[in-house]
Amino acid sequence: MSDANARIDALVKGNDVVLFMKGTALFPQCGFSSRAIAILDHLGVSYETVDVLQDQEIRQGIKEYSDWPTIPQLYVKGEFVGGSDIMMEMFESGELKTLVGADA
Numbered sequence: 001m002s003d004a005n006a007r008i009d010a011l012v013k014g015n016d017v018v019l020f021m022k023g024t025a026l027f028p029q030c031g032f033s034s035r036a037i038a039i040l041d042h043l044g045v046s047y048e049t050v051d052v053l054q055d056q057e058i059r060q061g062i063k064e065y066s067d068w069p070t071i072p073q074l075y076v077k078g079e080f081v082g083g084s085d086i087m088m089e090m091f092e093s094g095e096l097k098t099l100v101g102a103d104a
Contacts, residue, residue, distance in 0.1 A: 004061035012065075012075045017047035017100055020062045021072040025049050032084040036072045039084075039091045045100045076100055 011018055017040070023029030025037050040047050052059035052071055059071070066073055066080045074081040076099050081087065090096035 002057075002061065004055075004057035005065060008058060008061050008065045011048070011050060013078050015048040015075075016077055017045055018050065018075045019047055019072055020050045020052055020058070020075075022051070022053050024051055029053060032070075033072045036074065036084045036087055039087050039096070040100075043091070043097055043100060 008020075019033075019036055019040065021028065021030075021033035021036060023033055025041075028034035028037055037049075050058060050062075052062060062071065062073055063069055068080065068083065070083050072084055074083070074087055081090070081096075081099070087096060090099065
């Protein structure tokens with residue numbers, strides 16, 4: 001396991017909800033990351049973020065880790081959920097609220 005892969009694995013398994021994104025929760029650097037943050041904030045769930053723009057190894061490594069080509073990427077309880085489009089579909093259906101255990 002590469003160093004980046006090990007770091008990603010530790011982040012995914014060490015946080016109930018983690019979003020790999022471009023930018024930060026306070027300053028998203030793309031529309032998809034901004035939408036993902038808006039969804040999580042609306043649900044009122046506690047989450048961690050990882051700014052892939054700050055670390056090229058993580059930026060490339062997360063795509064290989066999940067076998068998913070785009071960012072943002074959401075993980076809940078160690079499992080890959082998807083990107084912002086999947087998050088939006090799951091949010092609209094109520095499935096994401098249930099998955100993250102939100103009270104919203």
